[in-house]
Amino acid sequence: MTGTGGEKQPLWSVGALARATGLTVRTLHHYDELGLLQAGERTRSGHRRYTEHDLQRLYQIRLLRQLGMSLEEIGDVLADPAALREVLVAHLDQLDEQASRLDALRSRTRNLLEQLDGSWRPESGEFLTALGRMTTIDQYITDEQQAVLDERADALGAEGRKLLDAEWPLVAAKLVRHCEADDPVDDPGVQRATRRLFELGDLFTGGDPAILQTMLRFLRERAVPDDRGFVFGEDFLDYLDRACAVMRKN
CATH class of the missing domain: 1.20.5 (Single alpha-helices involved in coiled-coils or other helix-helix interfaces)
Incomplete structure (x- = not known):
């Protein structure tokens, strides 16, 4: 990692930090907006400069992210x-x-x-x-959660499950394409897809937030499903977090 500026300690621009960590500039800006990671210094022209202390905080954020925590939960823990x-x-x-x-x-x-x-x-x-x-996700969910999913599957019936299995990968793939295109998360198309994805999630989980968080943790840790033609990476899940934040505000 190459630091720039400052005699007391190296400083990183947002672009340099993004390249060094594999995160996107948009993700780092989102962390800044949430108050999770704000640059310790600014240039005279207002550009962000991240310090060693900021890097340590980013490490904590990524570590907690690996535990499957949402950005909101991470903010609470860091506070x-x-x-x-x-x-x-x-x-x-x-x-x-x-x-x-x-x-x-x-x-x-x-x-x-x-x-x-x-x-x-x-x-x-x-x-x-x-x-x-x-x-599969069976390694992640509890027996009680599996019982809930079984009940939901019975309630949906064979035809309902078939329709759900057919639609959710299409909606998810649409969001992945939005992410790859770096479309704004408040774009109407992004918001429609986000809302529909969570509607489908509610159908599958019975609206149980704990099961939904388990599913998201599974996706973060396993980066699947490859066989569907797309991968849920960290950048996508951060993008989805931002889209959800806009959805909740509206």
Whole structure:
């Protein structure tokens, strides 16, 4: 990383910081607007200059982001450092639950392999389902959340689930294209797609915000689905956060 200006410590322009971290300039500006990361210094002409202290804060923001926290939650934690311990304890509980589910998955997979090595052959659907669970959201949600999703699936019916499965990737892909084009998040097309994506999310989750946050954490950590032809990266999820902030204001 190359700093510019200042004798006491290196300073980074917003462009230099974006290139060094892989974030977009728009994302850094959004962090500034939210008060998450404001440049410690300004040039006489008003241009942002980030300090070493600002870099440390950005590291904290990205670390908390990796835990699946929303930008609003990150702001609360940074404003009250004592709250960080509660966040880490809650995250550890989630990891313990995830580890328990992975242990169960490992046991099921081992049983299937033993069956394959024996004289009995499992149904192909059973085998593929077990393998598929290795890379799906099942590793992230709790048993209680899965029960809610099962109830929602029953309520939607086969036809409703089919329509939902067909529409949500189209809406998500549209938002990805908006993000790649760097369209303003208050653009009417962006707002329509954002609103529809969350309407579909409510249909799928029954409006449970905890399940929705789990799904977003899954997308952040796994950057999927590749097979749909697009990837949910950090820049896209930050873009979606900004679009949601505008949607809530309206």
